[in-house]
Amino acid sequence: MFLGITNTPRDYAWGSVTAIPELLGRTVTGAPQAELWLGAHPGSPSVVVNPAMVGGADTLLDWIDAEPQTALGADRTGLPFLLKVLAAAAPLSLQAHPTPEQAREGFEREERAGVPIDDPARNYKDPFPKPELVVALSERFEALSGFRPVDQTLAEVAVLDAGSGRLGPLTVHLQHGLEDTVRWLETADSSAGAIVQAVSDLALALPDDALTPNLATVRDLTTSYPGDPGIVVSLLMHRVTLAAGEAMYLPAGNVHAYLDGLGIELMAPSDNVLRGGLTPKHVDVPELLRVLDFTAYPAPVLTPEPVDAGVERFAPDGVGFALLRVSGDGRPVGLGTGGVAPLVGPSIAICTAGAVTLVGAESATLLRQGESCYITPDEGDVTVEADGGSGIASTVFIATGA
Missing domain, CATH: 2.60.120 (Jelly Rolls)
Known part of the structure; x- marks a missing residue:
């Protein structure tokens, strides 16, 4: 399952007023927006875009607590990471x-x-x-x-x-x-x-x-x-x-x-x-x-490790998580020919430029700039397809286990 998630940025005083709204395509409010949390941390769990997909759970934490085997897979009991967009102006x-x-x-x-x-x-x-x-x-x-x-x-x-x-x-x-x-x-x-x-x-x-x-x-x-x-x-x-x-x-x-x-x-x-x-x-x-x-x-x-066409992996030793960056140049690609992101357990993706389609073993989803999703383990490794022919470069980051 690809589950759309979002959140409200944290308003710490050191945050930038413009950087996160511009990345997410949201309105600049004039207040600092320092961090956008994507994960199940109780301090600011991600909000589920369509609660009906997960039995009415409003947050990712609620769903994981209610149905840990469905959300995380039988061998996992919690997310090993917290993904953030951070914007410092001080x-x-x-x-x-x-x-x-x-x-x-x-x-x-x-x-x-x-x-x-x-x-x-x-x-x-x-x-x-x-x-x-x-x-x-x-x-x-x-x-x-x-x-x-x-x-x-x-x-x-x-x-x-x-x-x-x-x-x-x-x-x-x-x-x-x-x-x-x-x-x-x-x-x-x-x-x-x-x-x-x-x-x-x-x-x-x-x-x-x-x-x-x-x-x-x-x-x-x-x-x-x-x-x-x-x-x-x-x-x-x-x-x-x-x-x-x-x-x-x-x-x-x-x-x-x-x-x-x-x-x-x-x-x-x-x-x-x-x-x-x-x-x-x-x-x-x-x-x-x-x-x-x-x-x-x-x-x-x-320094990242290249793992596939347009796919790089940042993975320090012994931390239990990795960050994948998948980049495309906007040229047309056929379904199934994009970069393959190797995932370990539950994962979270955010598109930071352009638009991409994530194709897993069970389903697929479109992510536009500023959108994010939770990926259940049953999707396996995910193929990332650029928005073919748009001419707009795309980038998606995927947090996963290691």
Whole structure:
């Protein structure tokens, strides 16, 4: 079965006013629209377009709860992913996610302590990890992700300091390593606060032609979040710019913050976020430091694997989900000759450009730009046919198991 689904975008303050409505072909309301959730997460389950197809269930979660074998197949008890359209017009919080072991231990610890599940100060809403990947839809998708080698940060600190001597303490901590530096900044003692102010002052005073991507980020964050330790932590991180179609993967322990852009995000269906700044929300510094991976890695770009004509698969190891991207150039194709998307268990598709027909073992459906559907396992692998002869390029993303 191909079941049409939709949802109402989340109105988080950092969201873009226009990006999601333009993608979905909806009216721009003037309010921010940050995330469109496609899945069965109880926080915002997808709405069923035609409830009569599934016995009157209004949401995907309702149907799965009522008829799990029909919805998911006899061997599956829940969706292993949450698919999102994300549109950032301002920085998201600096954050990291736990490993499976850390999530389970943290959840059980807060359960024993009697912390209400809806308490804003609760860190672990569930006992699961939250690995995630994002593929850029906009021409540029800007983010901070992962720690870079310390020598790169030291070089930019030297440019920023320009002989003033104000950043000497930061240089000393960096020479002791990333963990020492982040711990000092996040504990927010008076010396760390003075460094945040000094970095902010010096970045604002730099001429535009002296700004590197990281120093430009510092200047932007200084304006948005004055006095926040995340301003200086951003100097320790990779400033990542994804072009449309490029992707990155954010594993457990990876410190990151999306800055600007429209993308498709796929993650495990968890709410476990440990924040480190750039937010008015709860920040638990000891817990954040416990889950952070302080290893300096290259920028975490994720390269897709080609699996068929026009079909690419983004699939990090060990996460239990994969994202397929199927692209067509708008030329006519005969039925059955389009790219074949290999699916594992229940899946969700969203068309982000043009129009496509999804052909499964039992039925078929047409998806136009902005439309999405849930795919039951009995459809098997799905052939994706472009809207032949239209001359309009098409793209559909399909979240599935791995």
